[in-house]
Amino acid sequence: MQWEVVIGLEIHTQLTTQSKIFSGSSTTFGSEPNTQASLVDLGMPGVLPVLNQEAVHMAVKFGLAIDAEIGQHNVFARKNYFYPDLPKGYQISQMELPIVGKGHLDITLEDGTVKRIGVTRAHLEEDAGKSLHEDFNGLTGVDLNRAGTPLLEIVSEPDMRSAKEAVAYVKAMHALVRYLGICDGNMAEGSLRCDCNVSIRPKGQVEFGTRCEIKNVNSFRFIEKAINSEVARQIELIEDGGKVIQQTRLYDPNTNETRAMRSKEEANDYRYFPDPDLLPVVIEDAFLDTVRATLPELPPAKRERFQSQFGLSAYDASVLASSREQADYFEKVVGISGDAKLAANWTMVELGSLLNKLGVEIEQSPVSAEQLGGMLLRIKDNTISGKIAKMVFEAMANGEGNADEIIEARGLKQVTDSGAIEKVLDEVLAANAEQVEQYRAADEAKRGKMFGFFVGQAMKASRGKANPQQVNELLKSKLEG
């Protein structure tokens, strides 16, 4: 039987507000346990929540970016359940009236086609604390620093049909929230977490199969692997005559398997009801306009502009626009060097592989956009060749200064004085008299191959500094003249 995979995702993004969603505590990651937990975060008797307007601003910004309806009348609800890292015994969330309604996000598939993924809703809620099960001799420690961190939970439609599509969607969402500056996207620190709802159905069937939810998958790679392993499990189960039971499952990267956490029957009845401590939040058109004015240029618009303004290929434009930081870097380099093609190549190829090697993001690049742009200027004005530029780039990466300093210090300035070049060529030809004879005796095709040998020797003798074009011309006239 041919199976079709159906995937819907819930992405939890921690919003980068200065303080928590209902208290004034800081949201900085990695502080000593419970040092960023106020009376409100501890759920002390008598405390009350006060909504952080910045969180609302960010949620609305997101909603506008995915072309969604923004809930005018927002209600916060209590989701009731007991857990030690949930201090109040309920999580303040949104149930019936979320802040972001139906919207959509376009993803580019591997074959280059664009697919539109529906976003059902996105709602604001508070994060829970963390239970720490190690280091306490059989007891559990509770760290409430994270409790109350604002989350925007983004729920997609079940529109994805493969693990690859799911990953493309998460990547696009990841890029978007970073573009908007509302989430740092740090998956390792849990700033962006993903629950995957996976089901299968015979190809052609309209009804959905029974789904399982894989909780908390925290990297692009694991999302793909977790979904694929869950799909394989479901197919095997059904083909063996079994039935998929609606379950919450956990993915174990060590075994590359998902295992059951709890079934639907064991699920909590959360007893949602409107939180009487918070009044409904009414979003007025004027507020929407204010937020709209803060929207940055988003990836699709940026891709198009990179093509039309800079003449980049669709591929280059989409790579460069994939993150706001990279796009900004690239545009800065263009601004300095005045050469978009050169800037695109260097940003994508040399810088890309350097960052890859170092395992850092472009924000932490050891070579700044100003440095790279400055170096490209020296390529353009023939001070250095492309080959020397690679040396200069490496030196910049090692912190040896900017391009001009390095060129000066290392004496890498290109030699364009034809007298000096001729002198080098004469030496090279004299030292290789035999090859010169052979060259002169050879036919056109053979000559072409041998010519490279002389160029190589000449560049070597000039320690790469001779202007390659001049070397070519002068060499040709000397050999053939």
Added chain:
Amino acid sequence: MHQMTLAEIARGLADKKFSSEELTRSLLARIAQLDPQLNSFITVTPELAIAQAQAADARRAAGETGALLGAPLAHKDLFCTQGVRTSCASRMLDNFTAPYDATVVSRLAQAGAVSLGKTNMDEFAMGSGNESSFYGAVKNPWNLDHVPGGSSGGSAAAVAARLLPVATGTDTGGSIRQPAAFTNLTGLKPTYGRVSRWGMIAYASSLDQAGTFARTAEDCALLLQGMAGFDPQDSTSIDEPVPDYSASLNGSLQGLRIGLPKEYFGAGLDPRIGDLIQQAVKELEKLGATVKEISLPNMQHAIPAYYVIAPAEASSNLSRFDGVRFGYRCENPHDLTDLYKRSRGEGFGIEVQRRIMVGAYALSAGYYDAYYLQAQKIRRLIKNDFMAAFHDVDVILGPTTPNPAWKIGAKNADPVAEYLEDVYTITANLAGLPGLSMPAGFVDGLPVGVQLLAPYFQEGRLLNVAHQYQQATDWHTRSPEGF
């Protein structure tokens, strides 16, 4: 000294007839002597009180003035008081020392009020007789065999017994007005949102409101002045200017339109109370008021709606008492579920557990629409009834309670019988309106209260009517024998 009202104390302190420290020491001695009969305090804080009194005296010596500067009071034991046990009259919080002050507490402290301690109450404010306290029932100073009302029974008994001139309380379904009626006091529940709930341990968040106990409306005005106002820490508090309540006391009642809801005078009302209410109406007519019968047709649904909404909110509000971070924790829990079950099972009393279960049930999947949503609809209808009524009248008047204070233990077997005693007070909470109870006479030696309700933020009007009435009557000046 203990017979003085807050207004008289303010004048005495201003005229330097006595110091706050002298007054405080005298009242502390009186509490030590008389409270064992009443059990109105859970915690008395003599050292703190004397220190606050000395500080108030020093402020006055430095030239500061103010009606509350050096004035003694006590707080219902659900207002968080930094460094002082805040128990909610529950075993659950018997060991809980609040790490911060409620806004009500800090505002009154800033005004120079001297807190003598924390008063007894129904556990987590759930009850109408102050019998559900972990620290034992409170006795009514008018008859020690009877309840003082609840849930703010300790504050009521203490003020009625002249242990204090005034005290704070909270009112979720009548918890200020009903005990005020049962103990011959003036009790004011302000508009929902008038007084901050920050630091007030929640029973039912959408209904809870802090208010005042005093012997006179004049004193309620002084105390409310120190409590009311917007608080950015409470999203449900309302940013509405606070008028000068004392200035509102002296207006004439000429032309005041009083509405008598016919539903308040039907079956279930002790006819002797009905007669006393009619007498109060006559007094007000003499003062120039006109009277009109009105109808609040949805009042009959108020108790069922209240006993869905309040327990629903309570079931969630009380989830934080889980034995993990503060409060009671059972001995040797063998796992997490055991920790929760036994900590809560042992820490909460029977009435609290009953309401948590009722509330959790009402919010459950499949029942939510039938109970909680339905109750919210009733709530809206009740509010609409009031809005319509206030088109034609300035205040609504009726009995505060259908019966006088019952004997301690008389309603223990039947919680619903106790719930029904809140029939006249609950509607104001559901609608969020201000309400006041004032003394209107006695039945079998037990006090009877008359309730006044007004439109939103018209606390001044309620105090005005009550003050004018108290200028013409002397019920409120009667004190219980032995106190």
